Amino acid sequence: MENVDNLVLKLFEIEALKFGSFTLKSGIQSPVYFDLRVIVSYPSLMNEVADFLWQAAEKPNAKFVLLCGVPYTALPLATIMSANHNVPMLIRRKEAKDYGTKKMIEGKFKPGDTCLIVEDVVTSGSSVMETADSLSKVGIVVTDAVVLLDREQGGKQRLEHKGINLYSVCGMSGICKILEKHGKLDSPTVKQVDDFLAKNIFKPDTSGVKLTEQVSKKSKKSLRYHERAEIVAHPLSKQLLKIMDSKQTNLAFSVDVTKCQQVLELVDKVGPHVCIVKTHVDIIEDFNDDFITALQKLADKHNFLIFEDRKFADIGNTVKHQYSSGVYKINQWAHITNAHSVPGDGVVQGLKDVGLPKNRGCLLIAEMSSTGNLATGEYTKATVKMAEEQADFVIGFICTSRLTDDPRFLHMTPGVQLSAGGDSLGQQYLTPNIVIGDRGSDIIIVGRGIYKADDPSNAAKLFKEAGYEAYLKQSVDFTITEQ
Numbered sequence: 001m002e003n004v005d006n007l008v009l010k011l012f013e014i015e016a017l018k019f020g021s022f023t024l025k026s027g028i029q030s031p032v033y034f035d036l037r038v039i040v041s042y043p044s045l046m047n048e049v050a051d052f053l054w055q056a057a058e059k060p061n062a063k064f065v066l067l068c069g070v071p072y073t074a075l076p077l078a079t080i081m082s083a084n085h086n087v088p089m090l091i092r093r094k095e096a097k098d099y100g101t102k103k104m105i106e107g108k109f110k111p112g113d114t115c116l117i118v119e120d121v122v123t124s125g126s127s128v129m130e131t132a133d134s135l136s137k138v139g140i141v142v143t144d145a146v147v148l149l150d151r152e153q154g155g156k157q158r159l160e161h162k163g164i165n166l167y168s169v170c171g172m173s174g175i176c177k178i179l180e181k182h183g184k185l186d187s188p189t190v191k192q193v194d195d196f197l198a199k200n201i202f203k204p205d206t207s208g209v210k211l212t213e214q215v216s217k218k219s220k221k222s223l224r225y226h227e228r229a230e231i232v233a234h235p236l237s238k239q240l241l242k243i244m245d246s247k248q249t250n251l252a253f254s255v256d257v258t259k260c261q262q263v264l265e266l267v268d269k270v271g272p273h274v275c276i277v278k279t280h281v282d283i284i285e286d287f288n289d290d291f292i293t294a295l296q297k298l299a300d301k302h303n304f305l306i307f308e309d310r311k312f313a314d315i316g317n318t319v320k321h322q323y324s325s326g327v328y329k330i331n332q333w334a335h336i337t338n339a340h341s342v343p344g345d346g347v348v349q350g351l352k353d354v355g356l357p358k359n360r361g362c363l364l365i366a367e368m369s370s371t372g373n374l375a376t377g378e379y380t381k382a383t384v385k386m387a388e389e390q391a392d393f394v395i396g397f398i399c400t401s402r403l404t405d406d407p408r409f410l411h412m413t414p415g416v417q418l419s420a421g422g423d424s425l426g427q428q429y430l431t432p433n434i435v436i437g438d439r440g441s442d443i444i445i446v447g448r449g450i451y452k453a454d455d456p457s458n459a460a461k462l463f464k465e466a467g468y469e470a471y472l473k474q475s476v477d478f479t480i481t482e483q
């Protein structure tokens with residue numbers, strides 16, 4: 001099997017990938033256009049593409065006993081996949097026949113059968129959704145879709161919102177990198193595509209397809225860390241912003257290993273590059289009080305805050321004890337902890353009772369990084385409101401994008417790696433550039449990307465640089481907008 005670079009180069013050669021100025025279906029001007037219709041003239045390339053699609057869809061969690069291509073370009077691709085892997089196919093009509101059976105879906109199936117949707121290009125995800133809707137009307141279950149080229153304009157997220165996982169062979173930014181690497185694109189064109197992507201994202205959870213207001217988000221004055229440090233009231237937020245400013249980092253390290261010594265060794269290596277070390281103390285097998293003393297020493301040595309990712313989620317009275325008593329006594333050593341908003345504001349009140357006297361701060365989990373999570377839409381909005389009402393203790397959010405322009409709140413985003421993707425248990429990864437640059441978050445939270453690396457210290461340095469560069473770029477964009 002050839003690698004993705006070769007595939008991208010071939011697609012470029014046959015002009016399936018075009019760069020210039022194009023008016024999309026939505027009326028938007030785009031510097032790039034994918035026209036996969038031409039591949040029907042290249043049978044061996046069609047075979048290759050079908051192979052890549054199959055490999056991308058062959059995920060442990062993907063559920064399908066049937067295949068269905070989105071009409072028309074993906075139909076022959078689905079056909080090849082079906083024939084090569086002996087998975088029966090369905091055909092979705094674009095219009096019902098006005099004679100005979102009037103069926104929208106051709107092929108054999110029974111209600112409850114699972115079907116993988118195959119698509120050539122995804123922008124907003126609406127074509128995949130239309131096909132999924134037609135299939136579900138006749139009782140077919142769709143939880144997975146595969147696409148050759150993801151334009152990375154929010155289609156994946158919109159589909160996830162509807163419970164459909166989207167797997168892609170390559171994304172717009174990856175394609176640009178490959179073409180630039182092979183001398184087919186110059187860097188101004190790549191920059192043009194990056195800028196286009198930053199400003200043209202289709203947002204989930206809206207009625208109808210609507211573009212986000214990325215432009216206005218960026219053109220609003222994005223305060224620098226030191227400016228924000230001056231205006232925030234909570235001493236912990238002030239301290240954190242000052243650390244971010246002086247250490248030039250927006251990286252939080254999630255040290256999810258299970259032995260005290262491992263934690264301490266990793267933290268000592270990674271400490272110079274981070275503003276926060278995040279723990280899950282309940283996964284540590286040999287937890288003891290000396291461990292906490294040693295961790296605190298490292299926090300002083302390297303100047304970072306400690307965030308215990310406890311995710312409290314009970315009634316106020318219970319969380320108060322969970323936070324201050326038991327084996328871990330979290331409020332005695334963790335500068336920051338977090339809570340789900342699902343129990344109502346009693347959870348914040350309970351934590352605050354024993355946290356505020358020690359100058360601790362809390363983050364509310366307004367969104368999650370995992371696929372299919374329920375912290376979306378109205379839940380997220382209600383969480384932001386809860387934070388606003390308890391801003392003396394709530395210092396920010398766990399979220400996947402900026403939720404409010406109120407500078408008091410720090411936005412921290414987990415699910416970050418140097419390239420987008422996911423794990424086999426539903427974790428979803430975005431890059432530092434997307435999280436900080438496009439989505440306006442403040443802090444990236446990275447676990448396996450660092451502690452599983454051969455050289456965790458160097459990996460942390462790379463994340464730190466990528467996150468900080470994205471923050472600086474935001475400020476540059478702001479300056480340009482202001483002129």
Ligand SMILES: O=c1ccn([C@@H]2O[C@H](COP(=O)(O)O)[C@@H](O)[C@H]2O)c(=O)[nH]1
Pocket residue numbers: 254256280309367368369370398414415416427445446447448449
């Ligand atoms: O929505 C959430 C909330 C918390 N997390 C936590 O962040 C780290 C991520 O680890 P990786 O190894 O970088 O995937 C982990 O501790 C989670 O519990 C999250 O991932 N998503």
